[in-house]
Amino acid sequence: MPSMLVRLAFLAPLLLMLTGCSVKQLAMNAVADSLSGDTGGTFTQDPDLQFIGEALPFGLKLMEGVNDSTPKHVGMKLTLASGFTQYGVVFVEWPAEQLKYDDYEESRRQYKRAKQFYLRANNYALDGLDLMHDGFRSRIYGDTDAVLAEMTADDVPLLFWTAASWLAAASTDLEDPEMIGMFPLASKVMMRAYELDPTWSNGMIPSTLISLEPNMPGPGGAERAQARFEEALKLTEGRSAGIYVSLANAVAKPAQDRERFIELMNKALEIDLEAYPDERLSNDYAQQRARFLLDHIDDMFL
Numbered sequence: 461m462p463s464m465l466v467r468l469a470f471l472a473p474l475l476l477m478l479t480g481c482s483v484k485q486l487a488m489n490a491v492a493d494s495l496s497g498d499t500g501g502t503f504t505q506d507p508d509l510q511f512i513g514e515a516l517p518f519g520l521k522l523m524e525g526v527n528d529s530t531p532k533h534v535g536m537k538l539t540l541a542s543g544f545t546q547y548g549v550v551f552v553e554w555p556a557e558q559l560k561y562d563d564y565e566e567s568r569r570q571y572k573r574a575k576q577f578y579l580r581a582n583n584y585a586l587d588g589l590d591l592m593h594d595g596f597r598s599r600i601y602g603d604t605d606a607v608l609a610e611m612t613a614d615d616v617p618l619l620f621w622t623a624a625s626w627l628a629a630a631s632t633d634l635e636d637p638e639m640i641g642m643f644p645l646a647s648k649v650m651m652r653a654y655e656l657d658p659t660w661s662n663g664m665i666p667s668t669l670i671s672l673e674p675n676m677p678g679p680g681g682a683e684r685a686q687a688r689f690e691e692a693l694k695l696t697e698g699r700s701a702g703i704y705v706s707l708a709n710a711v712a713k714p715a716q717d718r719e720r721f722i723e724l725m726n727k728a729l730e731i732d733l734e735a736y737p738d739e740r741l742s743n744d745y746a747q748q749r750a751r752f753l754l755d756h757i758d759d760m761f762l
Contacts, residue, residue: 509744513551520544527584534618537588541581541621545628548577550745553632558752561759571632575639578629585622589615604645608652616657620665623650627672647676663695670706674714682711699736701746704728705753718761725750 520543527536556570589596592615599607611619626646630639650672654665669688674681689707696703708724711717728750733740753760 507740509550509741509748512741513547516543516547516551520547532591534588534591537584537591538617538621541585541588541618541625544577544581544584545621545625548574548581549628552577553628554745554749557749561756575629575632578625578632582622582625582629585618585625588618589622592618600649601645604648608648611652611656613656616653616660619649619653619656620660620668623647623653624668643675647672658691659695663692663700666695667692667700667703667706670703671710674710682715685710696739699731699739699743701728701731701743701750705746705750708753713760716761718757721757721761722754725754 520540523536523540523543527533527540530536552570553574556567556574559567559570586597586600589600593607593610596607623646626642627650630636630643630646633639650665650668653660654669658665666688670685670692673684673688676684685707689703692700692703704724704727708721708728712721712724729747731743731747733743733747736743
């Protein structure tokens with residue numbers, strides 16, 4: 461975020477001086493390129509998860525404003541799709557999860573907020589894919605297999621965040637038939653992204669599939685989740701606390717295997733946050749969840 465704001469500060473005086481519409485558009489595209497670039501390090505390496513949560517809304521609103529001025533900038537659509545999805549997961553849904561045992565009504569209200577952020581993210585992801593493939597948004601619902609067959613490895617980031625935001629929205633409101641109906645479509649999109657590039661972003665797709673596999677059609681969901689875990693473990697080189705938490709919730713908890721659940725959570729907690737600065741933020745979040753779930757283990761296991 462600091463590097464992002466510094467770049468914007470240098471560009472702002474230039475934007476104020478420009479008068480030609482075409483030149484202004486070029487300048488706004490330059491801002492969009494800057495904001496949608498690789499600025500994640502300042503977030504992922506920050507030691508204060510709460511501070512990042514307080515800073516993100518400003519950054520996201522800033523980028524939405526730039527997006528309005530650069531409607532054909534695919535990179536900005538991708539950044540907003542990933543940004544709103546991750547903000548919803550870590551800073552809205554996670555607090556809601558912590559409230560569910562003590563204040564169920566407020567927890568449900570926060571889950572609904574998270575759902576709106578996910579749908580917002582999904583809209584940006586679909587916009588991006590529509591720019592890459594004209595008609596994607598209108599065709600994906602009725603001609604899914606044919607549309608996905610047209611996708612290439614360049615589309616994997618947008619495909620992933622399209623699926624991830626859909627799945628996250630559905631998981632927050634299991635009473636909404638429309639959301640439940642999106643699950644098969646979101647699963648197909650996620651699997652297509654996996655087919656095109658299973659190693660993308662250091663194993664982010666198989667890491668996500670750990671939770672998805674047990675809910676997909678066909679027998680052997682737990683075994684498939686375990687296989688995804690092994691794949692993700694290799695791709696992340698053992699740096700991810702989140703994959704242990706995912707496997708515990710996806711496999712050990714439904715099987716009521718308390719011993720394995722505790723073992724996996726402890727594995728997540730063993731990862732040194734300082735050892736892997738690029739994964740610090742995600743590991744901090746995963747470890748907070750692990751501690752919370754262990755504290756409430758009697759509510760989940762008979």
